Amino acid sequence: MKKIAFIGGGVMGTALSTSACRGIDPSEVIVTDIVKEKAQKLAEDLGCVYVETNEEAVTGAEYLLFAVKPQFLKGVLDGVKPAFEACRDRGEKKVIISIAAGVEVQTYYDVLGLSREELSVIRILPNTACLIGKGFTIIEQRDTYTKEQEDEFKYILRESGGFESLPPNMFTAxxxxxxxxxxxxxxxxxxxxxxxxxxxxxxxxxxxxxxxxxxxxxxxxxxxxxxxxxxxxxxxxxxxxxxxxxxxxxxxxxxxxxxxxxxxxxxxxxxxxxxx
Ligand SMILES: NC(=O)c1ccc[n+]([C@@H]2O[C@H](COP(=O)([O-])OP(=O)(O)OC[C@H]3O[C@@H](n4cnc5c(N)ncnc54)[C@H](OP(=O)(O)O)[C@@H]3O)[C@@H](O)[C@H]2O)c1
The missing domain is CATH 1.10.3730.10 (ProC C-terminal domain-like)
Structure with a gap:
């Protein structure tokens, strides 16, 4: 099992997968995109692992970062629901890193039909300066992930820049x-x-x-x-x-x-x- 997978290799998927490959061994990082050539080129540039489908990405890594536009997210989650269920049935607990603007953590539980015992979700908002290690990421304080998962996620993406954790009522601001x-x-x-x-x-x-x-x-x-x-x-x-x-x-x-x-x-x- 790889450490982290990036689903979507656009602006943020590129910035964050680049940071991850600077922070951990690139062989632990998976990238995929609906445009095959885009993800292949990204994987080649970073020396990380390319997979062809979103299902393979979900199955292949512990931390899953969906870097698609919010309006496409439901379709993407619907498509990988069976993969999540299969992982759940094998007793594998996945950690979703949510970067989609305006999407609440509950959305992932609702769309995937999984409980908090079966899935962890860390909602964050990074910015584009992550690409050069000068970004700043806000983390929403929630009980949908553990302190160890937060620390590990920050370790994986530490080359992206700084972090600040805020309570839900201040997160958007x-x-x-x-x-x-x-x-x-x-x-x-x-x-x-x-x-x-x-x-x-x-x-x-x-x-x-x-x-x-x-x-x-x-x-x-x-x-x-x-x-x-x-x-x-x-x-x-x-x-x-x-x-x-x-x-x-x-x-x-x-x-x-x-x-x-x-x-x-x-x-x-x-x-x-x-x-x-
Ligand atoms: N940009 C920012 O400054 C920023 C900051 C914080 C958070 N965010 C969040 O980051 C997320 C991604 O934003 P972005 O600016 O990186 O968007 P983007 O540049 O459009 O990247 C999204 C990527 O996902 C691909 N994609 C679309 N449908 C897919 C599917 N079904 N399976 C796999 N890949 C798919 C897109 O391919 P196509 O190009 O072919 O559609 C594109 O390469 C959004 O949810 C946004 O709210 C963005």
Whole structure:
């Protein structure tokens, strides 16, 4: 029995299987995808094991990570239900790692028709930076898995970056920050670069300096626990350019735009995973 299988080799399946192959022996890692060539290429790149079907993946590993879009998840789970039942009948307990946005742990028990004694489910939300080991994964605190299973899963994926465990009532709020940040920061960084291009900088330098500026600021912010507004105040000298920039952003509703973006993303998160 292999340690972990990834069902779906898209953005997250690639990022997380890459992390797993850095953390444990790639011979312990299985990948599969509906597009055979995609999973074969991934397995070849990582030196891990390719299997052709989702059933083989379920049968072949202890930890199972379904990296398919939430709207396809029910179909995928329906397809592997007999494989889960056969494993259950052999006394093998599987651990599902759920990364599907908005999908509750109960969904896996309902669709697969298994009890908590027969199946463990760890619900997490990783982000795309896992690919380079700089990701951050939120884990939902539940009684559907043991401490040993959580520790082992974190060990397998330790090369993906950091972890934070949150109670169910805070899980979504935490997930929204880590999963939408890459998108919001990418838009923000490109807007900074656009401003610099407007001011006469060439695009490659504008991109580089916008990202370096953000990176330096983040490193500084993470180095202590000062209130974030203090950093703003320290940069805003009286009548200086930064204060002019702050006034412009405030006039155009910068803060409320960001707050509302986080709010609507939160509201959407819980509805997309509703499986019919
Ligand atoms: N992207 C993110 O930033 C992010 C962050 C956190 C969590 N997630 C969660 O991660 C999950 C995967 O998202 P993603 O962005 O990685 O999606 P993705 O890039 O579309 O990858 C999904 C992969 O699964 C394949 N697939 C579809 N149906 C399948 C089936 N029946 N059997 C096996 N493989 C199948 C897809 O093939 P085709 O391309 O041919 O359809 C695709 O390669 C989602 O549930 C999402 O909520 C994503």
């Amino acid at each position: 935490g997930c929204i920050l880590t999963s939408t940040s890459p998108c919001i920061i990418a838009m923000f960084a490109n807007s900074l670069a656009d401003g610099a291009v407007y001011n006469g900088l060439l695009r490659p330098q504008a991109r580089k300096l916008a990202l370096e500026g953000i990176n330096c600021a983040i490193q500084l912010f993470l180095s202590g626990d000062k209130h974030l507004e203090q950093y703003k105040d320290e940069v805003c000298s009286p009548g200086g350019p930064a204060m002019y920039a702050v006034k412009e952003l405030e006039d155009r509703g910068f803060r409320s735009s960001v707050i509302n973006a986080v709010k609507v993303a939160y509201e959407r998160f819980d509805t997309i995973g509703k499986i019919k």
